[in-house]
Amino acid sequence: MLTAAVIAALAMGQAAPVDRNCRDDRGREICSAEHDAQVEALLGLASIAEESEQGAEVYRARYIDGYGRDMPSVSFERRPGADPVVVVYGREGRRLSGPVLSEVWDRVRSEARFADRVLEPFPTSAPSDGRAPPPQICLHAWVVSLEMANSMPERREVTPIRRRIESACGGALAVRYAFLLAEEAVKSIAPCAIIDAQRQRNHVTILETCLGLEGDRFAAASLWNSRSTGMPRYGLDHKDPGVWRAYLGTNGSPRLDWAGQKVETDRGRNNLVAEFIASKVRETPSLRFTPTHFRGLTARRAELNGTATYGDGEARLIAAYRQTWVWDVNLHEWMLENWTVESFRPMD
Incomplete structure (x- = not known):
């Protein structure tokens, strides 16, 4: 009816x-x-x-x-x-x-x-000045x-x-x-x-x-808590190598493979990878890193997979990346060991 x-x-x-x-x-x-x-x-x-x-x-x-x-x-x-x-x-x-x-x-x-x-609507009274009650927006x-x-x-x-x-x-x-x-x-x-x-x-x-957590999910959850965003959690200026150094880990000596271009961290100058990433961000301000999966390999070792994207004119490019992290038992923090970024391609 x-x-x-x-x-x-x-x-x-x-x-x-x-x-x-x-x-x-x-x-x-x-x-x-x-x-x-x-x-x-x-x-x-x-x-x-x-x-x-x-x-x-x-x-x-x-x-x-x-x-x-x-x-x-x-x-x-x-x-x-x-x-x-x-x-x-x-x-x-x-x-x-x-x-x-x-x-x-x-x-x-x-x-x-x-x-x-289903609850009955709660009755509301009109304003004392006689005007209609304000509309509710949700x-x-x-x-x-x-x-x-x-x-x-x-x-x-x-x-x-x-x-x-x-x-x-x-x-x-x-x-x-x-x-x-x-x-x-x-x-x-x-x-x-x-x-x-x-x-x-x-x-x-x-x-x-x-x-999205895999393997040893306790380790994966711990890594997620500390490295869940593509931007370093230690500061706002992601173009600053110092911010990236903190993201990579205090005692870390990471190795980076950027689509075949390899950067090794010099223990005497522990910022080469951080400087390289910061320079990439300065060159391409729209560059973003988005983690998608966290896998605990052991209690003190974990892997992070994600995508890197940036805009190039009207096109947008994407590349998969993978990071391996190890737990620093002295400083109680995760340190980056390896970071591989594949070649960029147009997004579908």
Whole structure:
């Protein structure tokens, strides 16, 4: 049945208003079976209907960030005959998982009781001078999608499936619960808990970063904390060799291979690599280094992979780079050992 608002809109030749919970920042329709299938394929998720039919008790959230980007999904799962676990589903088949303490599982269950409920809008009074209240503007809001299988909202009977999609613009119970799941996931997966939260937007982005850690993830997380940006963390002037020397490590003697041009650090003059990189940045101010993967090789050795980019007129060039770092047990910091930058090519 058409509502009066829809009939009025059609009569005026306008489209019916769209629930803001069903649109992401790119304007995609996200309250549809087609969108669910796309995200499930992207993240390797079984549908919530399949989970319910298999008897699993599942509390999970999907997230779309403020720019319309599908983020990792967090799922607390208890399958027949198995202990509860938390699983983080990422792109390209990447996954994280960890055991769930009994008190955490109890909290996930209890907080889910009202997570799919819709709150009535809080009444607001008009300004005393009779003017209309100022409009509320909300930009780049995250959107969460909750899905629960075989939950017990009333503690009396099992509900096969519960769902709720909610935008952070005016979001309430679903948004709160979705980010609670992400917070508990970070706490439950040890390498993720190491990541510096002060350098992250929220617990979902922590999990996204954690999905990029490989090998000895404790070492990888430690390296991420100290070398997670392409710009040196010790200063703002990245054209200064002194800043790059600090980035490379106090006692470091790194070797650089820049597309076949090799630079060896002279122990008597421990700044040749730093000077070379600083000169490249001065020559090409748009040069940027973006790390993408961190792999712990051992407890005291790790590898960083990333991309270097710069603009050349209307074209933009890109090159892969790889760094090997070693842990200085005396100074308690990472030192660069090798840095290889491949040849630049036009970006696709």
